[in-house]
Amino acid sequence: MCAHLVRSLPIVGQAAVQVNLSDRQITTNSLTLGRSFRTDERIKDMRTIEKFTQNMVTSLKRAERQKVNLGPVDIALAKSFQKLTDLGSTVREGEFATTFEGQRLINKIRGKVQAVIGGGLGFTPEDRKELVDLALALQEDSKKLFNQAITEFTVTSDELGLKTRAVLGGIKPFDIAGALSAPSGQQPITATNPQTGQKIQSFDGGQTWQPIQ
Numbered sequence: 001m002c003a004h005l006v007r008s009l010p011i012v013g014q015a016a017v018q019v020n021l022s023d024r025q026i027t028t029n030s031l032t033l034g035r036s037f038r039t040d041e042r043i044k045d046m047r048t049i050e051k052f053t054q055n056m057v058t059s060l061k062r063a064e065r066q067k068v069n070l071g072p073v074d075i076a077l078a079k080s081f082q083k084l085t086d087l088g089s090t091v092r093e094g095e096f097a098t099t100f101e102g103q104r105l106i107n108k109i110r111g112k113v114q115a116v117i118g119g120g121l122g123f124t125p126e127d128r129k130e131l132v133d134l135a136l137a138l139q140e141d142s143k144k145l146f147n148q149a150i151t152e153f154t155v156t157s158d159e160l161g162l163k164t165r166a167v168l169g170g171i172k173p174f175d176i177a178g179a180l181s182a183p184s185g186q187q188p189i190t191a192t193n194p195q196t197g198q199k200i201q202s203f204d205g206g207q208t209w210q211p212i213q
Helices: 023-041 046-066 071-085 099-119 125-160 164-168
Strands: 189-190 198-203
Touching: 023 125, 023 164, 046 071, 046 125, 071 099, 099 125, 125 164, 164 198
Parallel strands: none
Antiparallel strands: 189 198
């Protein structure tokens, strides 16, 4: 049994203090940090965000096929968007949502959504497309925050010498940089993923990474 055990975990994102841990304490602290990870808004809300966004994509496709009697489709679109933006910080604190243009567009769409739910005129085809495009942009923001949470908890777990796989519970980051390519004349930054040993590259100064194929 080691002489020093961790009695409480540090706040994620703060520097961890190096201590000696027993195997039992490592397991206990890994489970404790894992519970914090799973209840982090950026993690727990992601599945719901994907669900509502997919519902909206499906509704848009139905509207494009159906073309008439679109009242129920518009209600479904409006309610899904309303629930999506009601999720709180996971949606509202993303890169796009915090820009002036993002806030302007969200407020504009929210006004139309309230009108449709309140029994007003339905959406135009342009409204529906704009609504779904906005939902997809918010979902992309949420994926970045999801990945950020995974990075933060991974760093804390590694610094404490905990069982990172147990902390994350098999949850993996989104490959949101998969479609990136190098701008003309710009060389990518390369590195090695410390978890997998795989070579990775970034075309935006290290903000996002993608595997080197």
